[in-house]
Amino acid sequence: xxxxxxxxxxxxxxxxxxxARPRFVPNAGPYMPSRYQANKSxxxxxxxxxxxxxxxxxxxxKMTVVFTVRKSxxxxxxxxxxxxxxxxxxxxxxxxxxxxxxxxxxxxxxxxSVEGS
Numbered sequence: 357x358x359x360x361x362x363x364x365x366x367x368x369x370x371x372x373x374x375x376a377r378p379r380f381v382p383n384a385g386p387y388m389p390s391r392y393q394a395n396k397s398x399x400x401x402x403x404x405x406x407x408x409x410x411x412x413x414x415x416x417x418k419m420t421v422v423f424t425v426r427k428s429x430x431x432x433x434x435x436x437x438x439x440x441x442x443x444x445x446x447x448x449x450x451x452x453x454x455x456x457x458x459x460x461x462x463x464x465x466x467x468x469s470v471e472g473s
Contacts, residue, residue, distance in 0.1 A: 363448065364473045365406050371468040372399070372423060374431035375438030392439070399443035399470075407447060417449055418457040421472040424465035433460050440472065 373395035378386040423436050437460040441452040449455070 362473050363403075363406055363408070363411075365403065365471070367399070367402055367470040369467055370399075370402075370470055371395075371425075372431070372436050372439050372470055374435030375442065396439055396443045399440060400447055403444060403447050411448070413449055414454075416454050416456045418459075419444075419455055419472065420459045421461075421470065423460070423462045424467065424469040424471075425462055426465070426468065428462075428464060430462075430468075433462050436460070436462065440470065 373392050376389045376392040378388055380386050419437075419441065421437055421440055423431075423433070425431070437458055441455060441458075445451055
């Protein structure tokens with residue numbers, strides 16, 4: 357895992373929508389809310405632009421992420437990290453089950469941002 361390349365990213369002014377729970381519709385099954393899906397797609401596009409052409413998927417990963425939010429009630433830390441992890445699926449790793457360690461923190465600031473590696 358130590359040989360795994362690092363991608364550092366910063367998404368300034370970008371508000372992460374906390375990972376949502378699936379919704380259920382009778383006779384149609386579960387679905388994820390559109391606001392969450394759109395936010396996850398926006399993050400994935402940004403990460404795809406930052407991924408080096410030489411990126412190779414590894415067997416396992418560590419993730420460090422810092423969220424700047426405007427107030428402490430802007431999402432649980434695990435839900436915020438879950439959105440980033442889901443957005444990385446198929447881009448930085450095959451599936452977020454490959455992540456073996458996560459360090460996440462949240463700080464209060466004037467503008468939303470996400471920094472990670």
